[in-house]
Amino acid sequence: xxxxxxxxxxxILIAIVLVLLLAIFVLPMKAKADATGDRTGSGQxxxxxxxxxxxxHNTIAINFIWVFLGAILVFFMQAxxxxxxxxxxxxxxxxxxxxxxxTIFPVGVLAYFLVGFALMFGGVGPLKTLGxxxxxxxxxQVAKGxxxxxxxxxxxxxxxxxxxxxxxxxxxxxxxxxTSATIVTGAMAERWKxxxxxxxxxxxxxxxxxxxxxxxxxxxxxxQLGANVNLGHGFLDFAGSSVVHAVGGLCALAGIYVLxxxxxxxxxxxxxxxxxxxxxxxAIVGVMILVFGWFGFNxxxxxxxxxxxxxxxxxxxxxxACAGSVFxxxxxxxxxxxxxxxxxxxxxxxxxxxxxxxxxxxxAWGAIVIGLIAGxxxxxxxxxxxxxxxxxxxGAVAVHGFCGLWGVVALGLFADGTxxxxxxxxxxxxxxxxxxxxxxxxxxxxxxxxxxxxxxxLSYLFFRLQDRIQGIRVSPQVEVDGVDIHEMGVSxxxxxxxxxxxxxxxxxxxxxxxxxxxxxxx
Numbered sequence: 001x002x003x004x005x006x007x008x009x010x011x012i013l014i015a016i017v018l019v020l021l022l023a024i025f026v027l028p029m030k031a032k033a034d035a036t037g038d039r040t041g042s043g044q045x046x047x048x049x050x051x052x053x054x055x056x057h058n059t060i061a062i063n064f065i066w067v068f069l070g071a072i073l074v075f076f077m078q079a080x081x082x083x084x085x086x087x088x089x090x091x092x093x094x095x096x097x098x099x100x101x102x103t104i105f106p107v108g109v110l111a112y113f114l115v116g117f118a119l120m121f122g123g124v125g126p127l128k129t130l131g132x133x134x135x136x137x138x139x140x141q142v143a144k145g146x147x148x149x150x151x152x153x154x155x156x157x158x159x160x161x162x163x164x165x166x167x168x169x170x171x172x173x174x175x176x177x178x179t180s181a182t183i184v185t186g187a188m189a190e191r192w193k194x195x196x197x198x199x200x201x202x203x204x205x206x207x208x209x210x211x212x213x214x215x216x217x218x219x220x221x222x223x224q225l226g227a228n229v230n231l232g233h234g235f236l237d238f239a240g241s242s243v244v245h246a247v248g249g250l251c252a253l254a255g256i257y258v259l260x261x262x263x264x265x266x267x268x269x270x271x272x273x274x275x276x277x278x279x280x281x282x283a284i285v286g287v288m289i290l291v292f293g294w295f296g297f298n299x300x301x302x303x304x305x306x307x308x309x310x311x312x313x314x315x316x317x318x319x320x321a322c323a324g325s326v327f328x329x330x331x332x333x334x335x336x337x338x339x340x341x342x343x344x345x346x347x348x349x350x351x352x353x354x355x356x357x358x359x360x361x362x363x364a365w366g367a368i369v370i371g372l373i374a375g376x377x378x379x380x381x382x383x384x385x386x387x388x389x390x391x392x393x394x395g396a397v398a399v400h401g402f403c404g405l406w407g408v409v410a411l412g413l414f415a416d417g418t419x420x421x422x423x424x425x426x427x428x429x430x431x432x433x434x435x436x437x438x439x440x441x442x443x444x445x446x447x448x449x450x451x452x453x454x455x456x457x458l459s460y461l462f463f464r465l466q467d468r469i470q471g472i473r474v475s476p477q478v479e480v481d482g483v484d485i486h487e488m489g490v491s492x493x494x495x496x497x498x499x500x501x502x503x504x505x506x507x508x509x510x511x512x513x514x515x516x517x518x519x520x521x522x
Contacts, residue, residue, distance in 0.1 A: 062305040063129045064164075067172050070300020074175040077293035078105060078182065083286025084349075085186035086492075088277035088342065088394040092482025093190045094492035100185040100197055107198060108181045108205035112174050114155050120210035121173065121218045122150020129304040130165035139219065145228050146221040149214045172300070176244055179297075180209050183248030186394035188255045190262055191479050194487045196472040200255075203462055208251060212454055213243045222450060225443045226426040232412075232440025234424040235447035238313075239301040241357030241407030242451045249401020250452060252392070254459035258467055261391030263479055272386040275393070280341050287345040291321055294352050298359045309360055309419055316359045316367035317352065323371030324351020324378070331379050343379065346395045350378035353403040358411035361430050366414035373410070374403045405448045412444030 082101035086094050123139025126132040138152040152158050156170060181204045185197070215222040216237050226234035237243050266272055277283060298317045299310040328347020333339040351371035355362075358370065381398025385391075392398070413432045420430035433441035466472055478486040485491060 059306060060129070060131055060165075063303065064168055066305030067130065067168055067300060067303055070296040071168075071172045071175055073293045073296025073300065074172075074179065075293075077175075077179060077290050077297070080286045080289030080293060081179075081182045081186070083289065084283045084345075085182075085189060085286075085394050087279040087281070087283030087286060088186070089189050090275065090482070091278035091493055092484055092491070094278065094484065095488045095490055096194065096483040097185070097189050098492065099194070099488060100189070100192075101182055103198070104181050104185060104201050105178050107201035108178050109174055111202045111206040112177050112210070113170070115206040116177065116210040117156070117170055117173065118151065118153035119149045119207075120213040121169070122152035122154075123147055123214075123220075124150070124218045127165050127169055127303075129302075130169055131163070133160060133163050133165055135160035135163060135166060139214075142221075145224050147214065147219055147224075148221070149211055150218055169303075172303075176240060176297075177205055177209050177213075179240075180244045180248040181205055183245070183396050183400045184252040184255055187249075187252035187392045187396040188259055189393050190483065191259060191473050192483075193470075193472055193474055194483075196466060196470055199466060199470065200462075204248075204251065208455065208458060208462075209243075209247055212247055212451060215450070216243050216447065222443075222447050223424045225446065226424050226439075230439060231443035231446070232437050233420060233426040233430050233443070235408075235443045236361070236411055236415075236420070236423060236430065236440075237357045237408055237447070238360045238411075239298045239356045241353060241355075241404045241411075242447060244404075245353045245356065245400040245407070246404030246448075246451050247455050249397050249399070249404055250455040251459040253390070253397045253401055254456050255463050256390050256392055256397070258460065258463040259473055261389060262393070263476060265391045266389055270389060277342065277393070284341060284345055287348055290349065291318075291352065294321070294356075298356055302360075312419075313359045316362060316364065317355055319364055319367040320351040320355035320359075320371030320374065321348050322351070323368045324348055324354070324375040327372045327375030328379055331376060335379075342395070343382070346378050346382075346399050347375040349399045350374040350403040353400055354407040354410060356404075357407040358414060360419055361411055361415035361432075363414075363416050363418075366410075366416065370407070370410045370414065374406060377402050377406050405452065408444050408448050408451075409441075412441035415440065 078101065082098055085101060086097045089097050121136055124136045126134045127136075135158075136150065136152055139147040139150045141147045153161050153166070156162070156167065181201060184200065184204065185192075188197075214220040216235060217223070221228075222235040224234050225231040228234075262275060264273060265275060294317055295314050299314045302310050302313070325344055325348035328350065329339045329344040332343040351374045354370050354374035354377075355367055359367070362370065378395065378398045381402040382392075382395055385397060390397075411430075411432060413434050415430045415432035415435060415437075417429045417431040417435050421428055423430060431437035431440060463472065474483055474487065482491075
């Protein structure tokens with residue numbers, strides 16, 4: 001190579017570097033890179049087979065993702081309920097309340113898997129947005145079109161049940177069941193035996209919730225009031241004001257009636273005495289988590305990512321929550337002189353509960369009115385329970401029971417005829433009383449009354465029988481000491497601990513032991 005190479009060596013190296021840079025940075029741009037995403041995805045990605053089949057598969061896939069997203073959002077609401085209920089109760093019972101919120105989920109899921117899902121949806125028919133497999137088609141009917149409960153899908157087994165659409169549907173519905181079941185844990189907190197609570201968990205998830213749920217969502221007789229007796233579209237509850245919230249709230253009402261108030265909640269003359277929650281900020285954070293999860297609760301109930309009505313649903317959900325919170329705050333402020341944080345938070349939950357049934361069927365102004373009235377209902381409900389000498393530490397009965405019933409009635413008033421064509425097999429969009437359909441309003445009243453009578457009646461019988469057989473309330477001494485220590489064996493907030501550690505060490509070539517004492521305070 002000689003002198004020529006040595007003379008031109010630097011330029012040759014520079015040229016090689018430039019060629020490498022060109023290969024790295026410039027050539028990929030010439031290879032039709034898609035930095036914006038506008039050109040990604042084409043007919044070549046469809047693959048072999050009929051184009052219509054591919055489009056249909058992708059449509060269902062979008063629905064699957066949407067429903068799965070809704071399910072995990074609703075599951076996260078369990079953390080919100082745990083925070084709300086624990087924050088609104090006393091420090092000495094915090095671990096017990098958290099434990100009931102934790103264990104209601106595994107107990108409820110297993111009971112719903114074994115029995116509840118089949119009773120609720122065994123006769124629901126094809127799930128059109130999730131593949132449409134005609135599998136869940138068996139139910140007990142007292143007459144044609146008047147179904148009482150489903151008969152297929154026990155333990156997710158049976159012919160055709162091992163289906164991706166049915167499994168996803170189970171996942172979505174089981175978290176709704178858990179929401180209803182956990183409502184009761186707050187109302188009956190601070191004096192409820194844990195063993196009795198576990199039995200209740202099976203009752204709620206395997207019997208009470210599924211049976212009423214079948215009547216409304218599983219093709220049962222309430223849903224067919226339109227097709228059978230021409231009452232609008234039959235009883236409607238889009239996402240669960242009655243099926244989830246009123247069932248939980250009314251069951252709680254029966255439970256606290258049988259259980260009795262906490263020691264010290266009412267004086268000898270029957271006047272209420274406040275028992276403040278130990279951590280209001282925790283409860284407020286819980287409410288924020290619930291609001292977040294509620295978007296999955298309501299908007300996810302379209303069961304379709306392609307149903308763009310989800311935008312209306314989500315917005316109505318937010319508007320009603322805010323209206324309920326603001327009204328409850330000002331009402332309490334006016335009546336008692338202070339804008340109580342607990343009632344402001346419960347007002348927000350009240351608005352959410354009330355809008356859950358009509359969220360898909362009402363305009364924005366209707367959502368605000370529904371939320372405002374819910375804020376009033378929850379305040380009146382809390383005060384009414386005190387007058388009746390009923391003790392609900394967290395306000396669950398007023399929030400979920402009373403406002404849940406208001407929500408299904410509100411649907412029968414404010415549904416504006418812009419959505420819901422074909423619901424429950426009835427043509428035409430859903431209209432309430434204010435928009436020309438008195439039949440729909442009557443169907444909603446029948447559903448609300450049925451919910452009240454069935455849930456209150458069966459729950460009262462269950463708790464009364466359980467109390468006689470098992471006993472559902474802890475002893476007065478346990479209640480005064482706090483159920484954490486006696487029922488759980490631990491305290492959520494230990495005021496002081498002593499830790500004795502035996503630690504080997506080496507000294508002068510010999511191994512000996514010493515005891516280290518450590519004390520810690522909360």
